[in-house]
Structures are given as C-alpha cells and as structure tokens.
Amino acid sequence: MPFIMKNVVPWGRTFDEYRKMFSLSDAELEGHIACFGDGVASFNAECDMQGGHVTSFDPVYRFSCDRLELVLEEAKRRLIEKTCHEGHGNGRSGVERDINELQKRHMTAVEIFMDDFEEGKKQGRYIDYELPYRIPCPDNRFDLGLSSYFLLSSAKPGINFHYQALEEMLRICHEVRIFPIVDMHGRETDLARKVIRRFAGSHDLWICKTAYHCAGNHNDMLVIRNVFKPSASLLH
Secondary structure (H helix, E strand, O other): OOHHHHHOOOOOOOHHHHHHHOOOOHHHHOOEEEEEOOOOOOHHHHHHHOOOEEEEEOHHHHOOHHHHHHHHHHHHHHHHHHHHHHOOOOOHHHHHHHHHHHHHHHHHHHHHHHHHHHHHHHOOOEEOOOOOOOOOOOOOOEEEEEEEOOOOOOOOOOHHHHHHHHHHHHHHEEEEEEEOOOOOOOOOOHHHHHHHHHHHOOOEEEEEEOOOOOHHHOOEEEEEEOOOOOOHHHHO
C-alpha cells in the first residue's frame, strides 16, 4: 500500500477552499491545472462543471468507490478525535461547532467527488500516480501544479523524496504552489527551509499570504516557478 494511504488520510476539500488556499484567479482557473495528492477533493469535479481543465494525480485513484468510502470513514473518525483533543478546554459548544462545520464541508466535497469519480477516470482526469516517479505527461504540460496538505506536511518520506517530487512536478508544470508549508500540527519545520534553499537558486520562488488558514493560523503558500531560458536562436 502506498505511503499516502498509510500515513496521510484523504480528506475532501471544496472548490472554494482550493481557490482561497492557492489564491487562484479567474484567469488561472481557465488554464491547465495539475493537482498532486488531491485525494477526494471536489476541486477537479467542480472545475469540470465550469469548463475547466484539471488533472488529479493520486495513488488512491487505484481503489474502488467502496474502498475509498471505508478510508473516508476512518478519516472522519480521526479528524473528529483530533478536533476534540485540540479543542479540549475551549468549551464543548465551540468544539461541536468546529466538528459540525468540518463534517459539512467534508461531506459536500466527498459527495461531489464520488459522483464524478468513475466518469472522471474514464476521461483521464483522475490518474493513479504516486510521487516521485516519472509522471506520464510531456514536459510543460500544465500551467499550474497544486499540492494541498501533502508536500512539506511530513518529513517521513525523507528530504530527497520532496526534492525529486518537486523536480518532477516542475518538469510538467510552469509553476507549482504548495499549501501549507508547516507540518500537520501547524509547526514550522526544517523541511520547508531546505526545499526553499534547494530551489531558490534555479527557480523564481516566493512565499505569499493566502485567504485560507490552517492549523496554528498559518496561511503561507510557497510558489516555485520555472525560469524561462531563451534558446540560442533567440539570442541572436
């Protein structure tokens, strides 16, 4: 079973959450977008309804809808436990509101995703793929690559995994955006700093604030963009 299924439980996020998380403009939403570790987010399905062009890459897409539903039930249980633990002492009513809101957003995304999953797989919008292996796409295929709650969230795969994954993402995407750049507990780590140092010398790279906040109230997004290098013929 792939790393993501053992250590990162899929969780549904909506189009509106993605738009805030990655500061996506109307013009950017009209481009070709690749999503990595997308899981059961409804962003792909909702973009398709609006005439967009999104391709999602995730090893969970090898499983059936029935298998995914079992994994999602476990995800819901773990998130509720985590929310209750972190909210202990802040008032029971506040914790219950947080849980209800999380479940409402999650179920909205999951229902949209599940309704779209089989047809989306037939259309090639959901691809069974696991980073950092070579992606079955030509160079510069996508305008944007998005990583939500996957890269930089855990150091367990090792730093070379993150280097290789980003290099492959940047091979097929003009620009990659990563959110968040802290771990799953909202703590800053050496992982993000090492990745920034690795790519800062060869790519345009910056950190910007978004309208979306994660654990610890962090809202930083890392942007890495390929630098256009003119060919020899253009220099003369």
